[in-house]
Amino acid sequence: MGWNRSRALLAVLVVAAGGVGAALAATSSSGTGPPATAGRTGASPTTSTAPSVGTTTTAPAASTPTSGGAHAAKPHVMVIMFENHGYSQIVGSATAPYLNSLITRYGLATASYADTHPSLPNYLDLVSGSTQGITTDCTTTCTANGPQLADQLQAAGIGWHAYIESMPTPCYTGPTGQLYDRHHNPFVYAPHLVDNAAECANVVPLTLLTAQLAAGTAPTFLWITPNVQHDMHTGTVAEGDTWLAHELPTVMASSWYRSGGTVILTFDEGVTNSGCCGGAAGGHIATLVVSAATPRGDQLSTPVDHAGVLRTIEELYGLPFLGAAADRSSGTLLPLLGRSPG
Numbered sequence: 001m002g003w004n005r006s007r008a009l010l011a012v013l014v015v016a017a018g019g020v021g022a023a024l025a026a027t028s029s030s031g032t033g034p035p036a037t038a039g040r041t042g043a044s045p046t047t048s049t050a051p052s053v054g055t056t057t058t059a060p061a062a063s064t065p066t067s068g069g070a071h072a073a074k075p076h077v078m079v080i081m082f083e084n085h086g087y088s089q090i091v092g093s094a095t096a097p098y099l100n101s102l103i104t105r106y107g108l109a110t111a112s113y114a115d116t117h118p119s120l121p122n123y124l125d126l127v128s129g130s131t132q133g134i135t136t137d138c139t140t141t142c143t144a145n146g147p148q149l150a151d152q153l154q155a156a157g158i159g160w161h162a163y164i165e166s167m168p169t170p171c172y173t174g175p176t177g178q179l180y181d182r183h184h185n186p187f188v189y190a191p192h193l194v195d196n197a198a199e200c201a202n203v204v205p206l207t208l209l210t211a212q213l214a215a216g217t218a219p220t221f222l223w224i225t226p227n228v229q230h231d232m233h234t235g236t237v238a239e240g241d242t243w244l245a246h247e248l249p250t251v252m253a254s255s256w257y258r259s260g261g262t263v264i265l266t267f268d269e270g271v272t273n274s275g276c277c278g279g280a281a282g283g284h285i286a287t288l289v290v291s292a293a294t295p296r297g298d299q300l301s302t303p304v305d306h307a308g309v310l311r312t313i314e315e316l317y318g319l320p321f322l323g324a325a326a327d328r329s330s331g332t333l334l335p336l337l338g339r340s341p342g
Contacts, residue, residue: 074158075316076256078222078263079126079309080248081184082240083119083233086270087112090286095238098245099288102265106290107298107336114269114282115306119233120183122268122282125306127186129323137183139175144189149221149310151192152319154199159219162187163206166227171200179227184268213254221313222256262291262316262337266309276303278329289336304331315342 087110090096091103115122121131124144132144153160164172166179173194176182187193187203194200202219206226212218229235230243244265251257270283287309289300307324308331314321315334324330332341 073260074220076220076222076259076261077313077316078224078251078261079313080224080244080263080265081123081126081226081231082265082267083184083228083231084269084271085232085237085267085285086272087284087286089237089271090267093237095236096241098241098248099265099286102288102290103286104297106288106296107294107300107333109287109289109300109304109333109336111276111301111303112266112285112287113274113276113280113303113305114267114285115275115280116282117269117273119181119268120186120189122306123184123186124189125324126266126310129307129310129321129325134189139182140173142189143191144186145191147322148187148190148193149313149319149322150187150199150202152314152322153221153317156317156319158221158317160202160221160223161209161212161219162203162223162225163209164203164225165206165230167203167205170204171197172203179229181228181233184225184228184231184233210250213251213256216255218254218256221317262289262293264289264309264312264333266306275305277305277308277331278327279324280305280307280330282306287333289333291337293338294336295338298336300333300336302331302335304333308332 090099091108092100115125116131116135118137120137121134124130124132124134127148127150128144128146130146132146134142134144136142150160150162162185164180164185166177167185168174168177168180171188171194172180173188174182182188185203187200206224209218209222209224225231226240226243230240232240248263251263252261254261257263264287266287267285270285272283273281274284275281287304307327311321311325311330312333313319314325315332328341334341
């Protein structure tokens with residue numbers, strides 16, 4: 001399997017044991033969405049002129065979940081990110097047949113919303129429950145040093161990897177390249193993570209995933225950022241859909257997936273400022289959940305935002321809630337996995 005390229009519109013797709021195929025209608029969008037909106041901020045960052053220098057920011061502290069405690073066997077969860085497309089550009093679109101086949105077979109959150117504009121604050125919200133004061137797609141001139149999901153997994157002894165397509169080397173902290181986009185890689189914005197060799201070694205090129213799945217060595221939690229061509233940031237919806245149709249079946253045929261696998265697929269931001277959940281205003285987006293536990297064609301109409309996706313993952317692993325994930329109004333995807341909200 002050759003996890004190739006695609007760039008920004010986060011589509012969270014949860015897949016667990018099964019196949020797919022359907023349609024999407026939309027053309028490729030530029031790297032910028034509507035004007036930046038408030039979102040969930042936290043402390044404001046300070047930018048600097050030196051590549052990895054800046055005043056770090058701190059996200060809200062974690063709170064303890066009231067349900068979904070630690071399981072004897074930890075579930076396998078994968079998040080796949082897509083870029084810059086709204087709900088109606090994906091759901092029912094003839095240009096996204098594979099995605100729509102997944103929607104038909106598995107689950108769809110019909111009231112899913114991004115947090116803000118542009119991309120980077122949404123990625124940070126997904127991994128920390130806060131935009132951490134970031135309001136732009138800053139690259140090597142800003143940092144966001146609040147606690148992340150990766151820190152929680154590391155502390156709990158739960159294996160994880162972030163697979164970033166077209167990133168040249170593991171723990172790469174350099175600038176955006178032709179296909180690699182740094183602001184689609186939220187992990188390298190945290191100095192505490194980059195400075196921890198054990199943690200940063202988990203941020204790796206996507207090319208490593210195929211062999212790890214085949215060998216049965218892929219860790220429990222997996223994050224996938226396609227390159228800008230394959231995530232629909234620069235490429236078209238059809239290109240992103242074709243890429244997914246090539247890559248996802250390999251995941252679903254693996255022992256990793258068959259051992260309680262769930263894949264969540266979502267988009268970083270939509271194309272409007274519509275929102276939900278008391279703060280999200282990044283546009284209506286498609287978020288899919290595919291799992292053996294998901295009833296065929298299931299739909300969740302209760303609003304959920306990026307912090308709600310994070311809350312879902314933390315509930316599955318029995319972890320404390322970070323930032324806005326602690327707010328029940330952020331929602332949860334658990335009903336699409338046959339579970340009651342906490």
